[in-house]
Amino acid sequence: MTKPTTDKVAIVIISHSPDVASGTAEMVRKMSGQSVPVVSVGGDFEGGLGTDVEAIHRAYEEVFCDQGVLVIYDLGSAEMSAETARELLDPEKQEKVIISHAPLVEGAVLAGAVSASGGTLDEVKSAAEKKADAEEILPTSEDCIQSVKIHHKIGLHARPAVRFTEMAKGFEAEIRIKLENQSKWVDAKSIVRVMSLKARKGQVLNLQAEGPDADEAITTLIDFVENQFGEKQNEIE
Template identity: 75%
Template sequence: MTDKVSIVIISHSPDVASGTAEMVRQMSGQSVPVAHVGGDFEGGLGTNVEAIHQALEEVYSDLGVLVLYDLGSAEMCAETAMELLDVEKQKHVVISNAALVEGAVLAGAVSAGGGSLEEVKSAAEQNTESYTNHKTPEDSWESVTICHEIGLHARPAVRFTEMAKGFDANIRIKLDVHKEWVDAKSIVRVIGLKARKGQVLNLQAEGNEAEEAIKNLISFVENNFDEDKKDLS
């Protein structure tokens, strides 16, 4: 039994389905169970209820399964496939109309961080209402320049938020080019910064471990998110 929320990706195109699933695995690691279904019975464009049902069974978790699809007919097939599951399992499967590729990547990131099914679904749909921008005093923060060639992309963003969650502190970050501070423990907000190489990341924290949190997060950024150059992709 997996300890992460699972993701099922459905597309009319086999290539889109497999490519999206691979992106999730690359960005979120192997801890998130991901299944993909693409094409009809003959391998052409279309959908396949039986294959979707098999995918749901393959990665099923009591923690939840998020289903993402590309077009309306795929949603209908997903609903039909869900009905083939045991009634108890159906309660733990949710279908989302989030954008397929972006939604899957965000969902995978939140799942990798231990998010609940509701949090994973919210991330996929970029429902950031529960994450409030913070206006804070402008006279006290630490800064670090992002040196990583790709910037603060999804994979290190997951690790960044996981590190932030490990400290007993409220941590906020923003780029120099932005006015609003965001929650450093929110994967949706961190990825949403779209922080690129050369940009300056500002960090603020308050709480019992505020100083330690800032020190460790800055070190993480300065060390290229602890990624070797061979890992850049």
């Protein structure tokens, strides 16, 4: 069978528990959309708790692509299985399969979000492994700060965050955002920083921009937030 082509970094999720592995993978798919190849491998060859090197190897082969594969696991022995399975690949493929020490669920979700936005393998790995702590960026002026209330069911997380940062990247202006009740501004073009705000439905987002298309950027992004980040009702549900 011919594998579908993709321009996104693939993600393999390994857990001692089949339910944990499949549940995490499903969360990544729902948060990041269907463009990111995600496969889960959980349990031993009998379906109990443990790991299965052959199953992990098959997963690598299933989703392998030129953009690379990021592997995220739950416990220490799973890392050994992941490494052994990688050694079964052809040498040229081994170089593009990277095993990450990121926390399983949070790391996988962040990895999926960055992959969906077109990140490289290094960028996806970096996002998965770093804590999403907000890095403060101070605007040069408090003028021209505009606000918008978030109405999307899941807030500015994962899939909406990917769409928001992709739209922000389309402008030359430097764009900063923060929650109205917080003091720290973050780069609106960084998926990790945007998700670090943990903005929920009902919260108010402040936006500020500087650059040749600053006004257009703010107007467009506010409209985008007000219109559910471009998602239809069935996508939100």
